[in-house]
Amino acid sequence: MxxxxxxxxxxxxxxxxxxxxxxxxxxxxxxxxxxxxxxxxxxxxxxxxxxxxxxxxxxxxxxxxxxxxxxxxxxxxxxxxxxxxxxxxxxxxxxxWQWQDQQWQGRPWEETVTYELHVGTFTPAGTFAAASEKLPELAALGITVIELLPLSHFGGSRGWGYDGVLLYAPHAAYGSVEEVKAFVDAAHQLGLSVVLDIVLNHFGPQGNYLPLLAPDFFHVDRITPWGAGIAYEHAPVRDYMLHAPLYWLQEYHFDGLRFDAIDQIKDASSKHILVEIAERIRAAIPQRALHLTTEDNRNVIFLHPRAADGSFPLFNGEWNDDFHNAAHVLATGETHGYYQDFAEQPEKLLARTLAEGFAWQGEFSPHSGEPRGVKSSGQPPTTFVNFIQNHDQTGNRAHGERLLSLAGVERTQALLATLLLSPHIPLLFMGEEYGETRPFLFFTDFTGELAQAVREGRAREFAGHSGHEGEDVPDPNAVSTFTDSRLDWQRRASAEGTAWLAFTQQLLALRRQHIIPHLAGVRGNSGTILAAEDGFLAVSWQFAKGQLSLALNLGPHSQPIGEMRGDTLFALPAVTDTLAPNGVIVRFAPREVA
Incomplete structure (x- = not known):
């Protein structure tokens, strides 16, 4: 280490x-x-x-x-x-602690299939010990990376983890320090990497005494969505924030970090703190394949350069909300809130995310009223972490509905196939692999005035929004809101659940066999939009050894698939030269050798 x-x-x-x-x-x-x-x-x-x-x-x-x-x-x-x-x-x-993973070096980035997991609702017990027992099932499915929602200790026993106040302490309700290590150790024995979501942009409202200890820890004149901004330029503050990521990687053997909402990490230092964090991590742990990703609604790429040999000087990839948003609008027709940016011709925007990364690359955003994004076509497709649902996009709905409940089986399966058989880095949200229909709600465990403020704020947020009245929004502090969000392992074992699992496992096997071998050397400007209209899109990608192409039809009518060369790797449903509604076809044409 x-x-x-x-x-x-x-x-x-x-x-x-x-x-x-x-x-x-x-x-x-x-x-x-x-x-x-x-x-x-x-x-x-x-x-x-x-x-x-x-x-x-x-x-x-x-x-x-x-x-x-x-x-x-x-x-x-x-x-x-x-x-x-x-x-x-x-x-x-x-x-x-006697680690058993001395030979573990991590897995290459291009092999990544991420499974986002919230420890408290993943199992009925909501502990690391219980989650460890489920790891063999995820490994057998074809998952390669477990991504944990934040563990830094937060107020109360129930929560998503994004209101942490003690950045170095694992949340006690999930288990002991030793049980965290045992979970990571068990994952490594199964060939699974473990990545941790980390929040460096704010502290939660309960148990944060830093303003009393050190008022200069914060900029009272710069307000984030969660309160005063952090003063990263002060040496003691910078020391605290720089070492927290390293601490989790070194002492708990995590294989990477996902940095939450980095657009709210404002730092005027000569070297931005995120750049310094990444450089320090790469220098301190050069021998392991570490996966560092960012979440940033600005659609920027300056933190994601590639070295000439394809290695990562800073961060590996960026969570790509544009892919989710375009897919969601195309599948559901919802256009409220930030979905407004994807209301017009979502199939064209989805095709652009598949071919070029971001849908918005500097154009004027109707939702924000400002230009958004930068040109991203020069980035390798593996720069972008794509998903059709995650904790945010599910849990920030008033009633936490999953995509399956909104779009139905056929459309959800078509989008799942598109996600897993494209050359981007795919992420699954826990339960997605077996067609979970239980919601994932926003839950907290506050008391007194803070609980009331959160309750009223949540109701106010959704008053008259997307068909929900404020009083219908589940109380975040109610225990039932938390328990209703637990995975239904009986559904996983049901006939319907096992059929979904088989479908997911089939897609991941195809990805492992036919997609991943081409990703190690993939470069930018590899994607081309072949068609995008009337709910139909087709995209191709050029690899060193051939061309991958994918067509998706979520429109009302069958569509000709056009010039898609090569052998069919996957088709839903079985196709000839046209693609039925809610259909997907993926083909690969090997490069001809002269």
Whole structure:
């Protein structure tokens, strides 16, 4: 794993066995460490730092910091919590875990088939131990990468994870530090990579004491959708944010990170913090295939260069909402909200995402009222992580409906085939592989005024929106909202579920055999739109050893497939020279050798 990179924050074991506790708190005159039944004054250091080094501190020891007014808080850089964000932090000794994955080097990016998973609703128990038992089924299906929704400790026991406040501590409700490691270890034994979603753009509303400790941690004059922006240019802030990604990769052996909503990470430093994070990760862990992806609604590509040898100096890929949005509008006819940008000729926009990456490449967006995106056709198709549903696109609906409930079986299967048999990087949302129909709702576990604010805000968001009245929106804080979002494993075992599984497994086997072998060396400007009108589209991609072509028909009438050369790899339904409604055909023509 190479040398560990230690942050200046938190409780860390030193080479002599002592534990060093360190905290940046320029907003406080004094800080005490509460540990082993007593409060010990911490040593004040220059520029607002406090530290204390103690011998004889065992793994799992509980501690808190005590502020000037007597308030006891968790360590903002806690490595684990006893229970919740308000309770004691735990000293963690990572040196004693016996990893079984010493030979694991990760998997090449082009092999990626991602399965997005929320630990709390993936199984009835909602724990890492329970999720570990399901990993063999995902490996057998053909999944290669498990992507976990954020684990950083957030307020309450239930939530998506995007309101984390302790960026280094795994959420205690899912299991212990050891159980997180056991999950990753088990995945690696099955040939599965594990990627973690990480949020560096804001802190959640419950348990965040950083404004009291260090007011300069935030820019009060720059407001994000979640509050004051983070001041990444300050050295202690930058240290905290730079080391969190490395910590998860080094101490938990994660195989990559997905960086959430990076458009809200504003940094005026000479080197943007995201560039520095990626460079540090690549330098610290050069021996493993690490997958770093971004989510960014600006449609930009500056963080995703490729080296001459095809390697990744910074980030591997970008979540491509344009693909989802165009496919969703084409399949459902919905045009509210951000779907407004895809209301006109969605088949042309979907074809463009397949051929060139983004649908919007600098054109004027009706939804935002501004130009959006940059030219993306020069990017390899493997730059783009595509999906037809995910936690956001499902859970940010008032009632959390999945695509199957909105578009029906035939259209959903046609889009699933398009997703899995195109040369982009595909992502499946948990349950999608067997046709899950249970919703995935927005759920939280707040109390008091905060719970009421979230409840009212959610109802207000959907009042009169897309046919939903505000009072009909499920209460995010109700336990039933959480339990209703759990996967239905009985459906997975049903006749209908097993038929869906067989369909998904067939597509993934075809991808593994016929698509992935051509992706390692694929370059930009490889895609061409062959047709796009009346709900029908056809696209082709040029590879070194041949041409892949795909046609999709979600229109009301059969369509001629035109000039699609080569052998048919997949057809739904069986076709001759025309493609029926809700049909897909994929062909490959080997390059002729002179």
């Amino acid at each position: 190479g040398m560990r990179s230690q942050p200046g924050w938190g409780a860390e074991y030193q080479p002599d066995g002592a534990v060093r506790f360190r905290l940046w708190a320029p907003g406080q005159q004094h800080i005490a460490l509460r540990i082993q039944g007593e409060d010990r004054a911490m040593n004040a250091e220059p520029e607002g730092w406090f530290s204390l080094q103690l011998q004889g501190i065992a793994h799992g020891a509980e501690y808190q910091y005590v502020l000037d007014d007597g308030t006891a808080i968790a360590d903002p850089a806690s490595r684990a919590q006893r229970d919740d964000v308000e309770g004691p932090s735990l000293v963690i000794d990572h040196r004693n």
